[in-house]
Amino acid sequence: xxxxxxxxxxxxxxxxxxxxxxxxxxxxxxxxxxxxxxxxxxxxxxxxxxxxxxxxxxxxxxxxxxxxxxxxxxxxxxxxxxxxxxxxxxxxxxxxxxxxxxxxxxxxxxxxxxxxxxxxxxxxxxxxxxxxxxxxxxxxxxxxxxxxxxxxxxxxxxxxxxxxxxxxxxxxxxxxxxxxxxxxxxx
Numbered sequence: 001x002x003x004x005x006x007x008x009x010x011x012x013x014x015x016x017x018x019x020x021x022x023x024x025x026x027x028x029x030x031x032x033x034x035x036x037x038x039x040x041x042x043x044x045x046x047x048x049x050x051x052x053x054x055x056x057x058x059x060x061x062x063x064x065x066x067x068x069x070x071x072x073x074x075x076x077x078x079x080x081x082x083x084x085x086x087x088x089x090x091x092x093x094x095x096x097x098x099x100x101x102x103x104x105x106x107x108x109x110x111x112x113x114x115x116x117x118x119x120x121x122x123x124x125x126x127x128x129x130x131x132x133x134x135x136x137x138x139x140x141x142x143x144x145x146x147x148x149x150x151x152x153x154x155x156x157x158x159x160x161x162x163x164x165x166x167x168x169x170x171x172x173x174x175x176x177x178x179x180x181x182x183x184x185x186x187x
Contacts, residue, residue, distance in 0.1 A: 017044065018088050029056065029068040031084065036077035038084050042068065048087050050109035079104050086110065 006012070020026055020041070027039035046053035055070060062068055072080050078094070082101050086092040092113070094101060105113060 014089070017041065021084075021088055027067065028062075029070060031070050031072060031080055033072040033075045033080040034077040036080065038080060039067070040084060040087070044087055048110060052108060074107075075104050076100070083108070083110075086113075 021039065021044075024039045027041055029040045029042045029045060031038045031040055031045075042056050046056050052070070056068060059068060075083070076097070078097060079101050082092050082094050083104055086105065087110075092101060092105070102113065
């Protein structure tokens with residue numbers, strides 16, 4: 001019997017998936033919250049979140065060349081971006097809104113998060129400011145969008161802050177509304 005192994009395989013796969021997500025390569029799903037759209041791979045989403053797996057597997061396949069659209073009405077844009085960062089890196093970092101992000105991860109069925117320490121990162125606060133400002137207007141200024149994109153590229157998460165183009169997302173699924181109803185009926 002013979003056996004070969006590729007050293008660093010896990011890191012290589014992770015780095016390539018992050019690169020593809022940043023470049024929107026092979027992304028077949030768009031996640032949206034507060035006007036911020038984040039492309040993603042449905043296989044990553046469904047592998048790590050039972051709720052996203054269910055939503056994606058029960059919705060009809062979008063026409064060729066188009067993407068699923070999952071609209072997260074109950075999540076803020078910062079929360080969504082941190083969740084996507086978690087799905088593509090195994091790590092979530094932030095300042096403030098910690099409980100919102102943990103709660104969102106739990107609602108998506110993402111389990112086993114372990115706190116490894118605190119980090120003070122000025123960029124984390126800056127992206128929150130940019131996203132909050134961009135949701136109050138029709139869209140972010142080019143300078144704000146540049147700051148947001150720089151932060152996102154450092155976090156290995158691709159993002160689009162302008163309106164979705166018609167060819168990008170057709171199969172829309174609301175995420176979050178159902179969770180709110182379930183919370184109302186929970187003891």
